Amino acid sequence: MATTDAPSSHGLSVPGEAPRRAVPRRRSVRIRGREYPVLLPSIRDPRLHVAAVLLTLQVLGQTVLNFRLSVAQILICLATGALIEFGVGFFKDKVIMWPASGLLTGNSTAFILRVPGTVHGQWWSKHGFLIFIGVVAFAMATKYLIRWKGRHIFNPSNIALVLAFVVLGPQYTEPQDLWWIPLGPWMYVTYAILIGGGLLIAWELKLLGLELGYMAAFAAAVAIALAPVPDHCMVASWHATALCGRDLWQTLVTSPEVLIFAFFMLPDPRTVPDGQVGRFVFGVIVAVLSVLLLGPTTLEFWTKTALLASLVFACAGRFALARLLAPLEEAGGGLAVVRRLGWAAPAVLGVTLLLATALPVAAQLSTHGPEPAPELPDGSTPKLARSVGSGPDYATWVSVTAAAALPPSSNSGPVSATGHVWVLPAIPSVSIPSNVTAFDPSMNQQTADQWAHD
Secondary structure (H helix, E strand, O other): OEEEEEOOHHHOOOOOOOOOOOOOOEEEEEEOOEEEEEEOOOOOOHHHHHHHHHHHHHHHHHHOOOOOOOHHHHHHHHHHHHHHHHHHHHHOOOOEEOOHHHHHHHHHHHHHEEOOOOOOOOOOOOOOHHHHHHHHHHHHHHHHHOEEOOEEOOOHHHHHHHHHHHHHOOOOOEEOOOOOOOOOHHHHHHHHHHHHHHHHHHHHHOOHHHHHHHHHHHHHHHHHHHOOOOOOEEEOOOOOOOEEHHHHHHHHHHOHHHHHHHHHHOOOOOOOOOOHHHHHHHHHHHHHHHHHHHOOOOEHHHHHHHHHHHHHHHHHOHHHHHHHHHHHHHHOOHHHHHHHHOOHHHHHHHHHHHHHHHHHHHHHHHHHOOOOOOOOOOOOOOOOOOOOOOOOOHHHHHHHHHHHHOOOOOOOOOOOOOOOOOOOOOOOOOOOOHHHHHHOOOOOHHHHHHHHHO
């Protein structure tokens, strides 16, 4: 294997002509007589900037944010994505490349995917490693196989995560919690890195309108959905009671997990429209779809899955949206866009009002289902063992006891019936998970026991 610097023909000059500016030599590697171009990472590559922010958050997650994710699971995701992209580039495209996209797909998958049973602090646990490998491999497969006009249709890690959560369910998978740790110095640092890094990268990629459009529309849509339906609630393992109304709105809008979705998964330049108008509208559509899909949900697991699934549906219609908005992109400027709409403006207004009406209707659906069972800290649902003792069944016991309480049949005069006092066993002490007390420090054993008694 030999390494060469292949000269570029564009750097040559001929007598009598002004010398042309030399083009930098391109690195290449010769393996068994074949020359492979070497594509190294560039510090200006936005993918490296995204990776730097996510890796910083991963370090915080392993140290102070209490992520239920091991270092080994992160490395497994990174290695899977990198090997697949490197292999495709080497064997198919005949290049040796730095697998930036594969590493980013693996990193974003590891950031959101959790496997129940993994505990914070188990740095080298490989628990559920096949699930991590499968999700990243499927994500990379969608990038190469599901394409339209030379571009992949779906965000790779997004569609793979949604499919994993829907197919495997909460027994084998779990999205990262909407709430991480109590608001304090480390959470302020996390917000600063998350929001600051996301906005800077969006400014660099001209995706700021997409992100701001999503966050503004999401906050407004959640408020519209919850205001008429105060009974819509979400049950989470880290909260002692169901979250409803304003508390639920505040949790969703300020959730760092929602911000991760808005700043680092949604704004993928390869899976969003190219024009600024299209990107803004795309962000608003994803926000509305997010609220419509989370409306019927009551458990945090499905709420987070609904948020992720909104991007899958939006990406599926991305090319149709781009064609629809092409005339508006050509118009340029806000007033020009309004003038270009013409008679279509009332139709746009009608669709907007229809969607606004549908938001509380979707939220109302959750109130007609059975009461959800709260999750345990590992994402599983509690199972109550039924103890069956010896003796007569309940119906026989009730009838015999009632008959014994009646006056004897030989005495026809009025007498008092025998009174029985039933002493119930003491209610056992209630255990309080650590993530519940972390969210609400006022929750103590006395309060929990009182709630159990009531």
